[in-house]
Amino acid sequence: MLEFIEVSKSYWTGTRRKVILDRATFRVELGNSLGILAPNGTGKTTIINMMAGLTRPDEGRIHRGCRVSFPLGAPSTVNQTESAKGNARFLARLYGLDPDYVEAFCRWVCDLGEYFDRPMSTYSSGMKSRVGFALLLALEFDIYLIDEGMPGTADVEFNRKAGSLLRERLAKSTVVIVSHQAKTLEKFCRSAAVLRDGRLHMFDTLEEAKRMYDYAA
Numbered sequence: 001m002l003e004f005i006e007v008s009k010s011y012w013t014g015t016r017r018k019v020i021l022d023r024a025t026f027r028v029e030l031g032n033s034l035g036i037l038a039p040n041g042t043g044k045t046t047i048i049n050m051m052a053g054l055t056r057p058d059e060g061r062i063h064r065g066c067r068v069s070f071p072l073g074a075p076s077t078v079n080q081t082e083s084a085k086g087n088a089r090f091l092a093r094l095y096g097l098d099p100d101y102v103e104a105f106c107r108w109v110c111d112l113g114e115y116f117d118r119p120m121s122t123y124s125s126g127m128k129s130r131v132g133f134a135l136l137l138a139l140e141f142d143i144y145l146i147d148e149g150m151p152g153t154a155d156v157e158f159n160r161k162a163g164s165l166l167r168e169r170l171a172k173s174t175v176v177i178v179s180h181q182a183k184t185l186e187k188f189c190r191s192a193a194v195l196r197d198g199r200l201h202m203f204d205t206l207e208e209a210k211r212m213y214d215y216a217a
């Protein structure tokens with residue numbers, strides 16, 4: 001279970017305080033995937049990063065009573081000055097797994113040739129996506145965090161190998177996904193929420209959330 005208790009977060013823009021969350025309390029129970037609908041620039045990445053423990057709330061508490069993933073689709077997950085190999089071994093140690101196994105698995109899934117050992121700053125966005133996919137597949141989580149849908153990779157062969165594996169894993173797991181469009185959430189979510197003016201409005205179904213989201217747009 002992942003729980004937010006009275007969590008607030010805002011940023012100073014230079015002229016005013018931009019409120020992302022205002023005393024938000026909610027839970028994500030295992031088995032009940034949640035989709036959060038929010039327009040661009042209103043705080044999707046910030047909320048997902050708080051769930052992952054990458055960004056601190058200003059106030060309130062966040063309980064992670066299970067293994068919560070790093071955000072899929074967020075470039076901040078990996079160290080760009082390191083190679084895919086270095087990142088794989090680092091994350092393996094962080095999550096208590098065998099670095100040799102995680103490195104070998106990711107090398108096979110990514111299929112990047114010699115680039116696997118080169119700094120990730122030299123990769124194309126498609127190559128970076130492959131590494132993100134591979135790392136999530138190598139590590140097991142209870143809750144998967146997804147920022148703005150599945151990262152795109154135009155590589156059909158890679159999609160066949162890893163994309164379908166990942167989709168299968170996510171279909172059987174609990175997922176929290178943030179997006180500005182309801183369509184992205186349809187595949188995964190049972191319940192849904194709408195973020196508006198720092199408030200998270202929770203709904204039992206995506207249909208209800210969509211109605212509020214479309215109405216307020």
Ligand SMILES: Nc1ncnc2c1ncn2[C@@H]1O[C@H](COP(=O)(O)OP(=O)(O)OP(=O)(O)O)[C@@H](O)[C@H]1O
Binds near residue numbers: 011041046
């Ligand atoms: N460190 C920061 N300092 C000041 N403002 C910030 C900071 N980080 C984010 N913001 C602002 O907070 C708002 C929410 O940012 P965030 O990246 O969470 O939104 P988002 O919904 O994921 O955006 P997008 O859809 O464009 O990816 C934006 O207006 C952004 O400019």
